[in-house]
Amino acid sequence: MDRIGFIGMGNMGYAMLKGALKYFDKMNLVFSDANEQRVRQVYEETGVRFMDSNAACANDAKYLVLAVKPQFYPAVLKNIVNIVTQEHVVISIAPGITIEKLQQTLGYDRRIVRAMPNTPALIGKGMTGVSYDPSLFSEEEQEMIRTIFTSFGQMQVVPEGLMSAVACASGSSPAYVYMFIEALADGVVKCGMPREQAYQFVARAVAGSAEMVLESGLHPGKLKDMVCSPAGTTIEAVEALEQWGFRNALMKATDACFDKCEKLK
Numbered sequence: 001m002d003r004i005g006f007i008g009m010g011n012m013g014y015a016m017l018k019g020a021l022k023y024f025d026k027m028n029l030v031f032s033d034a035n036e037q038r039v040r041q042v043y044e045e046t047g048v049r050f051m052d053s054n055a056a057c058a059n060d061a062k063y064l065v066l067a068v069k070p071q072f073y074p075a076v077l078k079n080i081v082n083i084v085t086q087e088h089v090v091i092s093i094a095p096g097i098t099i100e101k102l103q104q105t106l107g108y109d110r111r112i113v114r115a116m117p118n119t120p121a122l123i124g125k126g127m128t129g130v131s132y133d134p135s136l137f138s139e140e141e142q143e144m145i146r147t148i149f150t151s152f153g154q155m156q157v158v159p160e161g162l163m164s165a166v167a168c169a170s171g172s173s174p175a176y177v178y179m180f181i182e183a184l185a186d187g188v189v190k191c192g193m194p195r196e197q198a199y200q201f202v203a204r205a206v207a208g209s210a211e212m213v214l215e216s217g218l219h220p221g222k223l224k225d226m227v228c229s230p231a232g233t234t235i236e237a238v239e240a241l242e243q244w245g246f247r248n249a250l251m252k253a254t255d256a257c258f259d260k261c262e263k264l265k
């Protein structure tokens with residue numbers, strides 16, 4: 001089997017590696033990372049081989065996942081530009097950085113897949129948007145790309161023009177969902193519930209509500225209406241949320257996230 005290499009073993013690289021370990025023998029995986037302590041830690045935990053340079057990692061793998069922050073891309077691309085060939089499948093998970101921009105450095109005949117995963121990948125519940133030109137990849141390679149991304153959750157192929165929207169929808173949004181959980185739990189603690197118990201109740205409510213959207217197929221507004229009894233408790237809370245700009249805050253957050261993605265282009 002063609003090996004999968006990961007450059008960068010932080011939050012996302014590690015989450016993807018953990019997923020890959022469920023489907024591929026560890027001999028078919030390899031990684032490199034600038035942080036020696038991190039390298040040792042991941043090797044001791046997983047037994048996956050590491051390389052002492054990004055160039056060696058690229059040389060050892062056909063599928064090459066670039067999992068470093070956008071600001072480290074120039075250095076990493078410099079390390080691998082003379083190693084990556086037309087045979088490689090380069091998978092980039094950074095926001096903003098386009099396939100074309102990567103090809104400017106690596107070569108216009110180099111084959112790039114652009115993706116935007118998210119951290120729930122760590123527990124196999126990731127959601128990833130993936131973009132690539134299918135005419136450049138064999139059926140077998142496309143199957144491999146699907147396997148890599150479904151090894152840690154679900155994926156959807158989207159046009160590259162939607163990748164910043166994917167970052168807003170699922171790449172960055174877990175951060176604000178955690179803020180929602182934390183803030184709501186604070187409110188519940190104020191009502192007298194012990195904190196750990198509050199996290200359990202709130203997180204289960206969030207997980208259950210999300211499952212309802214996915215499983216029922218009902219409009220989120222309809223699901224909201226089903227909770228709001230006439231003259232009940234919920235509609236009072238809904239009014240307070242509207243008063244304090246809850247929906248608008250989320251749309252403004254999305255605007256900010258989108259703008260930052262676009263600035264990285």
Ligand SMILES: NC(=O)C1=CN([C@@H]2O[C@H](COP(=O)(O)OP(=O)(O)OC[C@H]3O[C@@H](n4cnc5c(N)ncnc54)[C@H](OP(=O)(O)O)[C@@H]3O)[C@@H](O)[C@H]2O)C=CC1
Nearest residue numbers: 008009010011012033034035067068069070072094117118
């Ligand atoms: N975290 C998230 O929720 C998501 C992140 N992404 C994207 O994934 C990419 C990785 O993010 P994330 O995993 O969070 O980042 P991390 O900073 O957690 O991980 C990156 C790892 O790469 C290492 N590194 C830095 N420079 C180099 C280099 N030149 N060569 C090899 N390794 C290097 C870092 O070491 P050190 O710590 O020493 O710098 C670190 O261990 C980013 O582009 C990010 O935007 C995409 C979707 C979601």
Ligand SMILES: O=C(O)[C@@H]1CCC=N1
Nearest residue numbers: 094095167171172173
């Ligand atoms: O904050 C970031 O830049 C990355 C991309 C999506 C989630 N985290």
